[in-house]
Amino acid sequence: MKHAREWLTGGDKVKATIWFRGREMTHRELGARILEKLEKDLLDVAEVEMRPRMEGNQMFTIFGPKRHKGGAKPERPATPTNQERGASQPPPVSSGQNSSS
Numbered sequence: 001m002k003h004a005r006e007w008l009t010g011g012d013k014v015k016a017t018i019w020f021r022g023r024e025m026t027h028r029e030l031g032a033r034i035l036e037k038l039e040k041d042l043l044d045v046a047e048v049e050m051r052p053r054m055e056g057n058q059m060f061t062i063f064g065p066k067r068h069k070g071g072a073k074p075e076r077p078a079t080p081t082n083q084e085r086g087a088s089q090p091p092p093v094s095s096g097q098n099s100s101s
Contacts, residue, residue, distance in 0.1 A: 001038060001041050001042065004016065004038070004042060004046075004063065005042060005045055008042065008045045008046045008063060008064075008065045008066075009045055009065070011065050012065070013049070013062060013063065013064050013065070014046070014062070014063045015060055015061075015062050015063075016035060016038055016060060016061050016062075016063070017058050017059070017060040018031040018034060018035065018058065018059045018060070019057060019058050020057045020058065020059070021057070025057065028054065028059065031052075031059045032052050032059065035052040035059065035061050036052070038061075039061070039063075042063060044066075045065065045066055046063040046064065046065060046066055047063070047064055047065075047066050047067070048061060048062070048063060048064075049062045049063065049064045050062040
C-alpha cells in the first residue's frame, strides 16, 4: 500500500494483483476483501479505474491518480484564423490532390 500511494501521488497508475494457488481458488472472496481494503486505504489519492476482476487464477484491480475538480489541463495554443493571419496570406493548402485535374 505504501508503494502504491507513492506511485499514485507521482501521477502513475497502479495494478494490484492477487494470485490464487491450488485450493485457494475456492476462497476468492478473501482476495476480493483484500482488494476492497486496499481501495478504502487509497481513497484519498486514487480512484478505481477497474473494479476487482478474475482472469484465470489471478484477481486484479487498477487504480489511477485522483483527478482534481476543475481539471487544470495544459492548454494547447489555438490555431490562427483567417482574420488573425491577415488578408495578405493565403489559407494553408491541404496535402491532398486537386480535383480539377
